[in-house]
Amino acid sequence: MALYVQKYGGTSVGSVERIEAVADKVKGFREQGHDVVVVVSAMSGETNRLIALANEIQSRPDPREMDTLVSTGEQVTIALLSMALKARGLEARSYTGSQVRILTDRVHTKARIQDIETGRMREDLDQGRVVVVAGFQGVDPDGNITTLGRGGSDTTGVALAAALKADECQIYTDVDGVYTTDPRVVEGARRLEKITFEEMLEMASLGSKVLQIRAVEFAGKYKVPLRVLSSFKDGPGTLITIEDDAAVEKPVISGIAFNRDEAKLTVVGVPDIPGVASRILGPISQANIEVDMIVQNIAADKTTDFTFTVHRNDYDKAQQVLQQVKEELGAREVVGNNKIAKVSIVGVGMRSHAGVASKMFDALAAENINIQMISTSEIKVSVVLAEKYLELAVRALHSAFDLDESDTVRE
Amino acid sequence: MALYVQKYGGTSVGSVERIEAVADKVKGFREQGHDVVVVVSAMSGETNRLIALANEIQSRPDPREMDTLVSTGEQVTIALLSMALKARGLEARSYTGSQVRILTDRVHTKARIQDIETGRMREDLDQGRVVVVAGFQGVDPDGNITTLGRGGSDTTGVALAAALKADECQIYTDVDGVYTTDPRVVEGARRLEKITFEEMLEMASLGSKVLQIRAVEFAGKYKVPLRVLSSFKDGPGTLITIEDDAAVEKPVISGIAFNRDEAKLTVVGVPDIPGVASRILGPISQANIEVDMIVQNIAADKTTDFTFTVHRNDYDKAQQVLQQVKEELGAREVVGNNKIAKVSIVGVGMRSHAGVASKMFDALAAENINIQMISTSEIKVSVVLAEKYLELAVRALHSAFDLDESDTVRE
Known part of the structure; x- marks a missing residue:
């Protein structure tokens, strides 16, 4: 007799047949005596269709x-799913973000949830109804429709679970959990039974995009147990939890994340004077370019090489900005490379284990892979290497840290 | 410097190009210094698409x-039209029925408007904004989304015009006004400059479906000047007004309406005893069949023939019901005919003119058209005749009452 908030994404409600499959799944939970609040996205393709119409006009x-336009996508899904639940003999009631009410700030297309009224939902649950809520949307203090930005339906699910003090927030998606790394790269990649919020954040931001990062932050902040499961096959999925006492028993690392979205830029031969970093990164920031990794080395000749990475889409723009910066600073030259990849090992276990980084570097060296940049945090070590070595590096690390399926399964 | 409420139907906003044409039209009114509130329908086809999805499920x-489902149709249009207005440098703001707020009763899919809050719209108009409102929808006292039923966007337009005390409610459609009769039947059919609400009601209910009948009733009740115009070509359209002092100057009749939707049934040889009508029509009504014209004649043998018309779709069902009724009443037989048509002459002028009906019958007799049923009201005379004579009858009447284009144009 638990209360579950279940979120189904666009693919999971992408057709009438799939909406009916979701209704069947919800019915199963109701028959076990559980209360269910369902959060849904727009049917897959619908949001893009609406955006295309808008772009034709403005x-x-x-x-x-x-926001008024795209919020109709979820509104269609809540109505259809409620009908499907009723067709199965369940009581159900749909709510738009504005009806619930999910109160947000006034920042259209990127609004943040400020409060959720739970009165109507509680009443429905008490009456035995399934509550069906439109994800991704809310209402501002003036009654204007807002959206949380794309993918924000995960955040709606977590926020509702927190407001209702649900036993679990279940995110149904097209993968059956969080893996040690991408199974398309490493055949032996394993589904994790559990992962901590912190690890999940590092995995998500590094490219294992199972969940929206804001939803994970939100769940961590409000201590909402979060579970990632498949809409299409049964299974326990992966539970994302607060780090527990058993953490010391955990393996050193939980997974290998990677991405190919970045490009690297170096300003070579910068005079080594105070304020250099801000004089380089200030103009980059003003050009609305986000920077990820930053490394600075001092050379023997009192000059320094300043290297950082940006999204590959911003590579050309960043080079233009740096040409100007180079002149102003009297630096020698600007060099760049957009054929790089970033590979990271992630795990709360590394906190209590020395030598994790050197084990990583050894494994890469054994494959003759040259490391171009290094960046570390408490629970991750990232390296930049040539893109062509990406798969080899991920497989080598997956094996070096005993993550392969053949290794002892972690529970 | 007038305030216009303009309503554009589904065909008028059926594509991005058409939405942009509407924006151009609105811009023209703004440039003349007028305030404009626009009411829009869903893009043509969209409501049917949504209903089809629902029918797949339940x-x-x-x-x-x-209501939650189909109301998204207009919501998409208000957002797109507001974008198109902004793209043309106009200030604009969209509102759903729930945002305005258009308050209705709780009767889903057939709700009636109870009140309209005008505060936000007034404020927008004062700021020089075009207000864009979703037609066809409202919100009930509990915050549930309601719809006014199909075609209800006309009613939204009239209700907003009444609430805002607008100078005119303009209904843009795919015809350029109200005609003396269907131009596809009578080549000389003329657009009317003016028509009274009462005449319009008779014309609409008799098949000249330019406007929703409820919208016309509403406009008459609240004395909102209503104008029917074309979205696609310029012109003054037809103004629907309260009968004015100049009514005595009006021609005897304003137009010829007709339809082919009906079928006729007669119970022959019914004993002429009290209560026969209700014993025949009671079971018909219980079968949810609506009856239009009713005629009863007494024969020489103390029996009566009872004749009425129903929608052609209900013809078979009505015949089944009457077989049972015939047994119970001891009537002789049930005969029917679904190859009939109804033709009506409509005009407030006939109140002050004698002999209108006989002029009508003479004109039909001159063409050897047999009249099967007659029904009259203060401002119309309707006859039922064999469907094959329909066009001939309409042309004969159009000419007999001097409605042809070659006759003096009525202003």
């Missing part, structure tokens, strides 16, 4: 009207 | 969820 569509 | 879709 090159930069008005944000308020954009 | 054979009789839940009415509350149906």
Whole structure:
């Protein structure tokens, strides 16, 4: 007799047949005596269809009207799913974000949830109804429709679970859990039974995009147990939890994340004077370019090489900015490389284990892979290497840290 | 410097190009210094698409969820039209029925408007904004989304015009006004400059479906000047007004309406005793069949023939019901005919003119057209005749009452 908030994404409600499959799944939980609040996305393709219409009309569509437009996508799904539940003999009631009410700030297309009224949902649950809520949307203090930005349905699910003090927030998606690394790269990649919020954040931001990062942060902050499961096959999925006492028993690392989205830029031969970093990164930031890794080395000749990575889409723009910066600083040259990849090992276990980084570097060296940059945090070590070595590096590390399926299964 | 409420139907906003054409039209009114509130329908085809999805899921879709579903259609249009207005440098703001707020009763899919809050719209108009409102929808006292039933966007337009005390409610459609009769039947059919609400009601209910009948009733009740115009070509359209002092100057009749939707049934040889009508029509009504014209004649043999018309779709069902009724009443037989048509002459002028009906019958007799049934009201005379004579009858009457284009144009 638990209360579950279940979120089904666009693919899971992408057709009438799939909406009916979701209704069957919800019915199963109701028959076990559980209370269920369902959060749904727009049917897959619908949001893009609406955005395309807007772009035909206005090159930069008005944000308020954009929210009014795209929020119809989830509204269609809540109505159809409620009908499917009723067709199965369940009581159900749909709510838009504005009806619930999910109160947000006024930042159209990127609103943040400020409060959720739970009165109507509680009443429905008490009456034995399934509550069906439109994800991704809310209402601002003036009654304007807002959206949380794309993928925000995960956040809606977590926020509702927190507000209702649900036993679990279940995110149904097209993968059956969080893996040690991408199974398309490493055949022996394993589904994790559990992962901590911190690890999940590092995995998500590093490219294992199972969950929206804001949803994970939110769940961690409000201590909402979060579970990632498949909409299409049964299974326990992966539970994302607060680090527990058993953490010391955990393996050193939980997974290998990677991405190919970045490019590297180096300003070579910068005079080694105070304020150099801000004089380089200030103009980059003003050009709305986000920077990820930053490394600075001092050379023997009192000059320094300053290297950082940006999203590959910003590579050309960043080079233009740096040409100007080079002149101003009297630096020698600007060099760059957009054929790089970033590979990271992630795990709360590394906190209590020395030598994790050197084990990583050894494993890469054994494959003759040259490391171009290194960056570390408490629970991860990232390296930049040539893109062509990516798969080899991931497989080598997966094996070096005993993550392969043939190794002891972690429970 | 007038305030216009303009309503554009589904065909007028059926594509991005058409939405942009509407925006151009609205811009023209703004440039002349007028204030404009626009009411829009869903893009043509969209409501049917949504209903089809619902019918795939539930054979009789839940009415509350149906309203939540189909109301998205207009919501998409208000957002796109507001973007198109902004792209043209106008200030604009969209509102759903729930945002305005258009308050209705709780009857899902057939709700009636109870009140409209005008505060936000007034404020927008004062700021020089075009207000764009979703037609066809409202919100009930509990915050549930309701719809006014199909075609209800006309009613939204009239209700907003009444609430805002607008100078005119303009209904843009795919015809350029109200005609003396269907131009496809009579080549000389003329657009009317003016028509009274009462005449319009008779014309609409008799098959000249330019406007929703409820919208016309509403406009008459609240004395909102209503104008029917074309979205696609410029022109003054037809103004629907309260009968004015100049009515005595009016021609005897304003137009010829007709339909082919009906079928006729006669119970022959019914004993002429009190209560016969209710014993025949009671079971018909219980079978949810609506009756239009009713005629009863007494024969020489103390029996009566009871004749009425129903919608052609109900013809078979009505015959089955009458077989049972015939047995119970001891009537002789049931005969029917679904190859009939109804033709009506409509005009407030006939109140002050004698002999209108006989002029009508003479004109039909001159063409050897047999009249099967007659029904009259203060401002119309309707006859039922064999369907094959329909076009001939309409042309004969159009000419007999001097409605042809070659006759003096009525202003």
